[in-house]
Amino acid sequence: MELLFLGTSSGTPTKSRNVSATAIKAPNAKHWCLVDCGEGTQHQVLRTKLSLNSLQAIFITHVHGDHCYGLPGLLASAAMAGRSEKLYLVGPAEIEAFVKAVCTLTELYLPYEIVFINSAWLNDCQPELELSVNAVKLSHRVPSHAFSFSYQNSERKLDIDKLKRANIKPGRHWGELQSGRDIKLGGELILADEYLLPKAKAQKIIICGDNDKPELLSDEIKSANVLVHEATYTYDIAQKVGAGPMHSSARTVAEFAGKHQVENLVLTHFSARYQHDTSSSPSILDVEQEARAYYGGNLRLANDFDHYRLDKNGLLSKL
Amino acid sequence: MELLFLGTSSGTPTKSRNVSATAIKAPNAKHWCLVDCGEGTQHQVLRTKLSLNSLQAIFITHVHGDHCYGLPGLLASAAMAGRSEKLYLVGPAEIEAFVKAVCTLTELYLPYEIVFINSAWLNDCQPELELSVNAVKLSHRVPSHAFSFSYQNSERKLDIDKLKRANIKPGRHWGELQSGRDIKLGGELILADEYLLPKAKAQKIIICGDNDKPELLSDEIKSANVLVHEATYTYDIAQKVGAGPMHSSARTVAEFAGKHQVENLVLTHFSARYQHDTSSSPSILDVEQEARAYYGGNLRLANDFDHYRLDKNGLLSKL
Numbered sequence: 042m043e044l045l046f047l048g049t050s051s052g053t054p055t056k057s058r059n060v061s062a063t064a065i066k067a068p069n070a071k072h073w074c075l076v077d078c079g080e081g082t083q084h085q086v087l088r089t090k091l092s093l094n095s096l097q098a099i100f101i102t103h104v105h106g107d108h109c110y111g112l113p114g115l116l117a118s119a120a121m122a123g124r125s126e127k128l129y130l131v132g133p134a135e136i137e138a139f140v141k142a143v144c145t146l147t148e149l150y151l152p153y154e155i156v157f158i159n160s161a162w163l164n165d166c167q168p169e170l171e172l173s174v175n176a177v178k179l180s181h182r183v184p185s186h187a188f189s190f191s192y193q194n195s196e197r198k199l200d201i202d203k204l205k206r207a208n209i210k211p212g213r214h215w216g217e218l219q220s221g222r223d224i225k226l227g228g229e230l231i232l233a234d235e236y237l238l239p240k241a242k243a244q245k246i247i248i249c250g251d252n253d254k255p256e257l258l259s260d261e262i263k264s265a266n267v268l269v270h271e272a273t274y275t276y277d278i279a280q281k282v283g284a285g286p287m288h289s290s291a292r293t294v295a296e297f298a299g300k301h302q303v304e305n306l307v308l309t310h311f312s313a314r315y316q317h318d319t320s321s322s323p324s325i326l327d328v329e330q331e332a333r334a335y336y337g338g339n340l341r342l343a344n345d346f347d348h349y350r351l352d353k354n355g356l357l358s359k360l
Numbered sequence: 361m362e363l364l365f366l367g368t369s370s371g372t373p374t375k376s377r378n379v380s381a382t383a384i385k386a387p388n389a390k391h392w393c394l395v396d397c398g399e400g401t402q403h404q405v406l407r408t409k410l411s412l413n414s415l416q417a418i419f420i421t422h423v424h425g426d427h428c429y430g431l432p433g434l435l436a437s438a439a440m441a442g443r444s445e446k447l448y449l450v451g452p453a454e455i456e457a458f459v460k461a462v463c464t465l466t467e468l469y470l471p472y473e474i475v476f477i478n479s480a481w482l483n484d485c486q487p488e489l490e491l492s493v494n495a496v497k498l499s500h501r502v503p504s505h506a507f508s509f510s511y512q513n514s515e516r517k518l519d520i521d522k523l524k525r526a527n528i529k530p531g532r533h534w535g536e537l538q539s540g541r542d543i544k545l546g547g548e549l550i551l552a553d554e555y556l557l558p559k560a561k562a563q564k565i566i567i568c569g570d571n572d573k574p575e576l577l578s579d580e581i582k583s584a585n586v587l588v589h590e591a592t593y594t595y596d597i598a599q600k601v602g603a604g605p606m607h608s609s610a611r612t613v614a615e616f617a618g619k620h621q622v623e624n625l626v627l628t629h630f631s632a633r634y635q636h637d638t639s640s641s642p643s644i645l646d647v648e649q650e651a652r653a654y655y656g657g658n659l660r661l662a663n664d665f666d667h668y669r670l671d672k673n674g675l676l677s678k679l
Contacts, residue, residue, distance in 0.1 A: 084373050
């Protein structure tokens with residue numbers, strides 16, 4: 042699976058970070074999905090190879106503006122770009138009301154269908170995608186969800202060693218077995234299933250909305266390769282700000298990921314106070330150092346346009 | 361007066377142009393006004409010296425998304441930047457409904473007052489600004505207005521020649537007369553009014569919303585120094601596209617400005633098909649050449665971040 046970060050700032054854009062948006066896609070897929078759509082997401086998309094025509098679904102974690110104010114413009118531009126295929130829009134019920142109100146009040150007519158799915162019902166009502174998706178309830182000032190994307194490569198590889206041991210030669214027979222068809226060889230029935238290796242383990246990436254209780258992900262994290270979670274503040278600033286905003290600190294998330302031995306942790310959604318220039322204070326380096334102190338796995342701090350691939354061995358690396 | 365273009369593309373952003381937004385301010389003023397607020401306007405403001413705290417009023421010409429989808433995010437970021445002063449929002453009634461619906465559905469609480477003024481009533485209900493503003497009805501698919509900004513420098517300069525002829529010496533007396541106070545000199549009453557030159561002529565800049573009938577501005581244009589008007593298409597493309605979109609071509613606007621001897625004409629709101637790279641076709645050069653063929657005055661084609669000043673002699677020049 043691939044991840045492309047389109048916005049990594051919390052609340053308000055800065056000169057170096059836009060507000061929340063993350064693209065995710067299955068390996069080698071043409072289609073892609075978007076998680077959150079802060080204002081200016083369509084502008085960020087313009088600076089990538091992604092096309093609004095191949096966008097299959099948008100998932101909105103919660104209704105706060107820095108996660109959804111880019112929706113109307115992106116939907117309008119997709120229409121202008123000639124989109125006609127239906128688009129899934131998964132989110133809280135208010136997101137459907139928001140899109141409908143904006144369309145009515147600003148006379149926006151979309152020439153394609155939007156299929157709204159309430160996040161609360163997502164686990165029973167899956168969109169038709171290359172990825173399967175679960176929603177997990179989080180804790181924030183408004184209802185917020187994590188979306189957990191799984192990719193199961195249905196292809197099974199041939200067990201070459203076993204074929205050689207059985208003296209079945211490469212060629213047409215291998216092709217038939219690979220495609221799952223049983224064959225007859227010298228009068229003997231050869232079952233494809235016995236010469237195919239088990240399916241590769243499903244890959245799973247969890248992309249979270251705003252959340253002050255990472256432990257809500259304790260079940261979902263067990264089978265996940267990657268956790269993408271907000272780390273709005275460092276611990277000391279989070280203490281000063283108080284519990285009101287209901288965000289996580291780098292330490293809280295890192296402790297959770299460490300405890301559950303998450304292989305890959307990507308932090309994002311940083312308060313605008315953390316400067317990109319690491320010679321200033323506080324800087325994004327403070328967030329990173331705090332997280333490293335509590336988590337020894339593959340830690341990444343997302344920047345806009347960072348492009349990651351999760352490989353077959355479960356390692357997330359930058360492209 | 362000064363103009364700073366923040367978005368000059370029609371309908372959808374491109375890599376080099378954002379959607380509509382123009383900043384305007386009185387000479388040497390701290391406060392500024394914004395005409396239209398397409399998505400990403402707050403991002404453009406970040407790249408200028410303008411501050412959301414000194415924004416006094418927003419004027420929305422019409423409800424189409426490329427002129428207003430940046431409003432919610434800009435209002436939210438102004439709140440996060442600690443704004444507490446009231447903000448005027450002038451536009452069609454739907455704009456008030458749009459802002460209110462978005463605030464409710466996305467739980468956006470603004471810590472400052474928004475004073476809504478319906479564009480249709482603007483001429484009877486002026487916001488308290490350094491500039492006075494008229495609204496002029498235009499012709500588009502939805503109700504659209506031009507906003508005509510006037511600046512009257514109330515300061516009157518001393519008539520130095522007349523003072524010298526009357527043998528009134530520089531010093532305290534000049535200061536008193538300058539500030540409008542009559543003085544007594546050698547028993548004689550000297551009236552300030554008689555030694556002050558008339559007020560400078562008011563300056564006027566008209567910034568238009570989408571419009572396919574420039575002649576609707578025939579009255580307002582008489583006393584204007586600058587016309588900022590959309591030129592979405594060249595004439596041939598406008599003919600191909602047909603009357604449906606209700607936009608102007610460069611030729612239509614240039615002919616109108618030429619006929620009315622407008623001193624300064626700024627074209628903006630260009631269809632994304634006109635490439636910034638003038639070696640491509642069609643390019644923005646086609647729009648410019650067409651306009652020049654019909655208008656001999658001071659013609660400008662706006663680019664994002666173009667900054668203009670209208671000087672005392674009525675000439676608009678780039679800063």
